[in-house]
Amino acid sequence: SYELTQPPSVSVSPGQTASITCSGDKLGNKYACWYQQKPGQSPVLVIYQNAKRPSGIPERFSGSNSGNTATLTISGTQAMDEADYYCQAWDSSIVIFGGGTKLTVL
């Protein structure tokens, strides 16, 4: 079965750039999206179709997807960006989530 692999945790200093990766076999041939989830809250879509931002999502959030890796990049990271981030893709009509990455802003 298809799997998406994310690092369990990423740390970043305020104002710096955070990069969270998501790896899967030929992931670049699929659409990847990313969700942000803060404690006790529902997930929020932050990136869809690899690199597009829904309305209301700050420009500091960006995405890319090539080869076997999709990447979520947060430029000028703020304390409010501290959250869990999940990548998602489709494979054979099945939705696959990555295991999630806890982003710590310190």
Next chain:
Amino acid sequence: EVQLVESGGGLVQPGGSLRLSCAASGFTFSNYWMHWVRQARGKGLIWVSRINNDGSGTTYADSVRGRFTVSRDNAKNTLYLQMNSLRAEDTAVYFCAREGMLLGNAADYWGQGTLVTVSS
């Protein structure tokens, strides 16, 4: 305003059944595919099931296939998840989510979730 409100969660014994509902408002429900996603406490998101806009097509995760059934009533703007033969490992918060149009299958709106606890 798009709203998705889940209900029907609770405590159920192993082997028991439960039906979750997701009431949709603020958009034309019959135009959208819908999903169920679950999350055990402290764990990641796990996709459960998907149903197309008219209810004629469904898919399931291997872990629930044959035990769970997703359905919808477009006249009532409501999504359902019938869960049978429940196991302890089905304990989780269950979210319903709307698959956005032209978003490459991403879910653009999520409900607040309903907690299902399977325990004796």
